[in-house]
Amino acid sequence: MVNIGIVIPAAGQGKRMGAGYNKQFLALRDKPILAHTIGLFEESDYVSEIVVVGAEGDIPTIEELVSFYDLKKVVKICIGGVLRQDSVRTGVRALSPTIQRIVVHDGARPLLTLPAFHKFLKETETNSAAIMGVPIKDTVKQVDSAGNVLETLPRDYLRAVQTPQIFDRGILEEAHERASASSYYGTDDASLLEWIGHPVHMVEGMQENIKVTTPEDLWLAERILTMREKER
Numbered sequence: 125m126v127n128i129g130i131v132i133p134a135a136g137q138g139k140r141m142g143a144g145y146n147k148q149f150l151a152l153r154d155k156p157i158l159a160h161t162i163g164l165f166e167e168s169d170y171v172s173e174i175v176v177v178g179a180e181g182d183i184p185t186i187e188e189l190v191s192f193y194d195l196k197k198v199v200k201i202c203i204g205g206v207l208r209q210d211s212v213r214t215g216v217r218a219l220s221p222t223i224q225r226i227v228v229h230d231g232a233r234p235l236l237t238l239p240a241f242h243k244f245l246k247e248t249e250t251n252s253a254a255i256m257g258v259p260i261k262d263t264v265k266q267v268d269s270a271g272n273v274l275e276t277l278p279r280d281y282l283r284a285v286q287t288p289q290i291f292d293r294g295i296l297e298e299a300h301e302r303a304s305a306s307s308y309y310g311t312d313d314a315s316l317l318e319w320i321g322h323p324v325h326m327v328e329g330m331q332e333n334i335k336v337t338t339p340e341d342l343w344l345a346e347r348i349l350t351m352r353e354k355e356r
């Protein structure tokens with residue numbers, strides 16, 4: 125299970141955070157969100173290299189962050205695209221040819237833990253494509269464009285999807301290249317495999333593995349770290 129390559133898409137604008145700059149440079153406790161995210165994979169013995177994808181104007185800041193926190197497994201920092209999918213595609217292409225197993229993880233998900241990541245790797249060892257998801261806590265309804273409720277979806281088989289998502293390199297590359305050629309866009313990488321008809325396995329994720337998207341998420345992330353400190 126060694127020799128895993130990590131792609132970290134971090135080229136978003138963080139519009140919903142409203143910070144006026146890339147939210148991944150905001151401090152979460154002692155260091156920037158992105159330093160937490162990369163640092164987790166840096167510590168894993170299963171990971172041999174990390175590619176970080178950033179917006180063009182953010183590249184110098186990401187370089188500084190990598191150097192300041194001494195993140196030695198970061199082999200490349202690439203310029204991302206307009207959508208997350210474009211950024212991931214660029215990152216996948218940048219991995220060394222020796223990497224045959226790829227994990228994609230959002231730069232904006234800094235609360236994944238090493239035990240949870242290693243459990244995920246173990247549980248998905250035999251799957252060519254696998255993702256993490258958590259049961260939905262609320263009732264979910266489908267509405268039309270006027271806001272009228274069409275139906276209530278059966279919750280038992282719904283999952284809120286997270287990253288990390290893990291793939292054999294060949295199938296991830298094929299899905300990304302075919303989606304790009306057809307201008308097909310999905311909000312995660314697994315959806316591209318679903319689109320080409322490749323099976324994707326789902327395992328239980330962790331509720332704490334939130335994506336820092338809006339200011340309340342940063343508040344929550346701080347409290348989750350406090351809770352973890354108290355539990356130690």
Ligand SMILES: Nc1ccn([C@@H]2O[C@H](COP(=O)(O)OP(=O)(O)OP(=O)(O)O)[C@@H](O)[C@H]2O)c(=O)n1
Pocket residue numbers: 132133134135136137138139140141177204205206207208209211212230231232233335336337
């Ligand atoms: N063109 C893009 C868009 C998003 N991302 C990354 O994909 C992850 C998930 O995206 P999201 O949380 O939606 O971030 P933003 O796109 O920055 O958020 P917003 O939609 O509020 O601008 C983030 O780590 C983000 O930096 C990326 O690499 N390239």
Ligand SMILES: C[C@](O)(CO)[C@H](O)COP(=O)(O)O
Pocket residue numbers: 208230284285286287311312313335
């Ligand atoms: C990939 C993802 O984290 C799965 O939940 C998510 O879809 C990415 O965020 P976005 O807001 O859809 O870009």
